Amino acid sequence: MMNAPIPQTAISARGVDLTFETADGPVHALKGVDLDIAKGEFVSFIGPSGCGKTTFLRVVAALEQPTAGEVSVNGMSPDEARRARAYGYVFQAAGLYPWRTIGGNIALPLEIMGFPKAERTRRVREVLELVELGGFEKKYPWQLSGGMQQRASIARALAFDADILLMDEPFGALDEIVRDRLNEELLRLWAATGKTTLFVTHSIPEAVYLSTKIVVMSPRPGRISDVIDSPLPRERPLDIRDGPEFIEIAHRVREGLRAGHEEV
Amino acid sequence: MSRAGPVVILVAALFALWYAAAVPMNIREALTAAEREGVAVQPVTALERRDANALGLVLANPGQIPDAWAQDRPRLPAPHQVAGELWLSVVMEEVEGRRGLLRSGSLSNRGLLLHAWITLSATALGFVIGAVAGIALAIGIVHSKTMEKSVMPWAIVSQTVPIVALAPMIVVVLYSVGLQGLLPKAIISAYLSFFPVVVGMVKGLRAPDAMQTDLMRTWDASGWQVLTRLRLPASMPYLFASMKIAVAAALVGAIVGELPVQGGGLGARMLAGSYYGQTAQIWAALLLAAALAAVLVAMIGGAQRLALRRMGGAA
Numbered sequence: 046m047m048n049a050p051i052p053q054t055a056i057s058a059r060g061v062d063l064t065f066e067t068a069d070g071p072v073h074a075l076k077g078v079d080l081d082i083a084k085g086e087f088v089s090f091i092g093p094s095g096c097g098k099t100t101f102l103r104v105v106a107a108l109e110q111p112t113a114g115e116v117s118v119n120g121m122s123p124d125e126a127r128r129a130r131a132y133g134y135v136f137q138a139a140g141l142y143p144w145r146t147i148g149g150n151i152a153l154p155l156e157i158m159g160f161p162k163a164e165r166t167r168r169v170r171e172v173l174e175l176v177e178l179g180g181f182e183k184k185y186p187w188q189l190s191g192g193m194q195q196r197a198s199i200a201r202a203l204a205f206d207a208d209i210l211l212m213d214e215p216f217g218a219l220d221e222i223v224r225d226r227l228n229e230e231l232l233r234l235w236a237a238t239g240k241t242t243l244f245v246t247h248s249i250p251e252a253v254y255l256s257t258k259i260v261v262m263s264p265r266p267g268r269i270s271d272v273i274d275s276p277l278p279r280e281r282p283l284d285i286r287d288g289p290e291f292i293e294i295a296h297r298v299r300e301g302l303r304a305g306h307e308e309v
Numbered sequence: 310m311s312r313a314g315p316v317v318i319l320v321a322a323l324f325a326l327w328y329a330a331a332v333p334m335n336i337r338e339a340l341t342a343a344e345r346e347g348v349a350v351q352p353v354t355a356l357e358r359r360d361a362n363a364l365g366l367v368l369a370n371p372g373q374i375p376d377a378w379a380q381d382r383p384r385l386p387a388p389h390q391v392a393g394e395l396w397l398s399v400v401m402e403e404v405e406g407r408r409g410l411l412r413s414g415s416l417s418n419r420g421l422l423l424h425a426w427i428t429l430s431a432t433a434l435g436f437v438i439g440a441v442a443g444i445a446l447a448i449g450i451v452h453s454k455t456m457e458k459s460v461m462p463w464a465i466v467s468q469t470v471p472i473v474a475l476a477p478m479i480v481v482v483l484y485s486v487g488l489q490g491l492l493p494k495a496i497i498s499a500y501l502s503f504f505p506v507v508v509g510m511v512k513g514l515r516a517p518d519a520m521q522t523d524l525m526r527t528w529d530a531s532g533w534q535v536l537t538r539l540r541l542p543a544s545m546p547y548l549f550a551s552m553k554i555a556v557a558a559a560l561v562g563a564i565v566g567e568l569p570v571q572g573g574g575l576g577a578r579m580l581a582g583s584y585y586g587q588t589a590q591i592w593a594a595l596l597l598a599a600a601l602a603a604v605l606v607a608m609i610g611g612a613q614r615l616a617l618r619r620m621g622g623a624a
Contacts, residue, residue: 108523127529134527136520144542144620153538154528185621205528 054117055209055241056082056105061114063100063267073266074100075111080260080269084208087235087242089252090260091298097267098245098260102211105243106134118209130158132209133202137217139194141186141201148173148182151201158205172200175234192223196230203238210242217247228254229283236279249302253277253294254286261301271301327388332377333363334385339376340366348373386589391596394589395421399597418573425597427574428563431491432605435498436559440552442499443506448536450507451514461511468504472497472562477569494570498562502555509551513544545620549613556605564598575601 063075075097082088090098103109104116107123118126126132133154141150148169155165173179176196186194195215202210216224228251235242235255246252252259253275261271275294277285285291340350340358351369352358358366367374378387386394402420403410409417416423446464449456476497483493517539525535567576575594582590 106527108526127527130529132527134524136524138520140520140524142539142542144545146621157525157528157530157534157538187621 053084054081055084055086055119056080056243057115057117058101058104059115061101061104061111061116063097063104063109063111075104076266076268078114078267078269080272082241082243082258084241085239086257087244087255088258088260089256090243090245090262091247091249091252092262092267092270092302093264095264095267096262097264098262099213100267101262102213102243102245106132106211126209130205131207132211133205133207135195135199135202135210135212135215137214139186139191139198141194141197143186145185146182147178147184147186147189147197150186150197151204154201154205160205168204168206172203173197175203175237176200177230190223192219192227195219195227199231199234203234203240208240210240212242212244214245214247216251224248224251225283231255232281249295249298250286253291253298254281254283259294259298261298263302263304270304271297273297273301324388328378331383331385331387332374333367335377335380335383336363336366336370336373338380338383339373340370342380343370343373343376382586383588386592390589391592394593395596398590398593421575421578421593421597424573424575424578424594425601427572428560428567428576428598429601431494431498431563431566431574432556432560432601434491434495435500435562436502436552436556436605438495439499439502439555439559440506443503443551443555444510444548446503446507447510447514450511451540452532452536461507464504464507467500472501472565473568475500476565480566480569489570490572494563494566494572494574497566498559501562502559505551505554505558506548509547509554510544513547513551514540516540516543516547542620545616546613549609549616553606553609556609557602560598560602560605 058078058080061075061078062073065072065074078097078101090101092098100109104111105118105123107127116123119129119131121129121131141147142153145153151169151172152165155168160168169182170179173182176199178193178196178200181189181193181197186197189197195218199212199215202212216227219227232255244252244255257275257279259271259273259275260269261273262268263270273294277290277294337358341355344350344355350358350373351366352361367377377383378390380386383390398419398421402417403422406412406417406419408415408419416426418424446456446460450460451457479497479500480493483489483496514536521539521543522535525539530538563574564576564579567574568580571577571580575598578594579591582588582594
């Protein structure tokens with residue numbers, strides 16, 4: 046017997062403003078952002094440069110302080126959540142340390158968090174299998190392709206088993222073919238781990254293919270112009286992207302982006 | 310090696326230049342000596358020769374050119390004279406000298422090896438003090454704005470004071486608090502060598518980009534963890550580059566420190582050579598100091614290769 050799952054809120058934002066003071070005057074990176082993200086969702090943030098999608102992710106990660114509004118992460122303030130190691134963060138660049146092996150890089154957050162050695166070894170092996178890099182533990186980053194490096198950096202973010210995954214254009218620097226494969230893998234990974242995932246991207250197909258919820262943002266000031274709950278099933282083969290539903294959602298995202306652009 | 314040929318040609322050209330320069334430098338003394346032995350020289354009187362151009366004297370007396378390379382106290386000794394002095398003071402003194410290694414069991418104070426050893430020990434101690442102080446200061450500067458504002462300007466000012474002026478004062482001050490011997494020289498040496506390490510390490514410790522430090526922040530890493538796991542490893546290439554400069558500066562510091570101390574060493578040897586007009590002795594000590602510096606820099610280079618290979622070998 047299974048009870049109907051009660052949707053729990055992983056992340057909620059209420060009226061979040063963030064203004065950067067620069068030499069050329071204030072820049073409104075975020076303006077009145079309201080958003081709720083349930084546990085286990087895959088949420089993409091899409092929009093042109095300067096729309097605040099990365100900034101929002103950084104606010105959730107407590108790497109930026111909002112000037113106004115409330116953000117809660119797992120019921121805590123972002124900074125408490127950071128201290129509780131509630132999330133793993135994947136940047137656009139893999140950012141692996143060249144002086145550490147792949148295994149050593151993935152063990153780094155575990156070392157910092159004080160996991161015992163045996164546990165580190167076990168977890169490193171486990172996440173490497175998860176991202177299909179089994180056997181690459183002893184290799185150095187420069188011996189791996191860009192796509193493999195980015196997979197290793199995802200493994201690093203997964204290693205300490207935080208239940209939120211924040212990804213800031215993780216595949217932005219990769220070519221289309223590698224990107225498609227990693228998108229498929231990421232979906233599989235998400236299905237296997239059930240982690241709440243926030244994913245920043247420039248690519249409409251990527252956002253539609255991956256997400257249960259798509260947040261369309263527009264710039265100056267950075268704000269949410271549309272939130273689309275995807276009707277696509279959780280099981281998504283790559284060719285789902287040729288189906289009518291997919292094309293319809295992609296169309297709506299494009300409309301949202303255009304609307305946001307014309308208001309300016 | 311395909312580059313051996315050009316290298317040999319270049320070195321040969323340098324020696325040729327040295328020999329050529331030694332001729333006009335020493336021609337007057339060579340002519341005076343020749344005149345005493347009854348050889349006819351042009352112009353005939355010493356007074357006329359004094360006012361004459363050195364190159365003109367060479368052209369007027371081509372027969373005396375070999376003499377210019379064989380003077381007892383040349384202004385510029387020829388390479389073979391310096392090599393001869395090196396042979397005598399490095400090898401023969403220890404083998405045949407009364408106070409040499411073979412007869413007395415310890416290095417002769419008339420030989421260069423003892424003096425090179427004295428200089429090397431002050432250099433090594435000074436370099437270690439300087440490098441450790443440099444790394445410590447750099448860590449402080451990177452972690453504290455106050456340190457950066459208060460220490461960095463003084464570190465820069467310290468290097469604008471001529472070390473020859475400062476060295477005697479350091480020696481005097483340290484002597485008055487009971488410190489003498491190796492340590493004052495090492496401190497002068499450290500004074501010169503800490504600076505490149507500070508500058509290099511500040512740059513190196515700041516080498517990790519914002520993304521790397523953000524990543525550390527997402528893991529809630531402590532300042533100590535960021536230092537040991539990110540900043541220090543990232544600074545290694547900078548550390549070794551700055552240590553190469555520092556070790557050469559440490560050697561200069563030790564030699565300068567030996568001038569007022571007079572407790573032996575290559576610096577004392579150079580000073581003695583200049584007192585007694587022993588140019589070959591000065592040049593021999595100079596060359597040995599240069600060779601020592603080359604060996605020290607090469608050793609740092611070796612340590613660098615070893616360290617970087619252990620750190621993944623891509624750098």
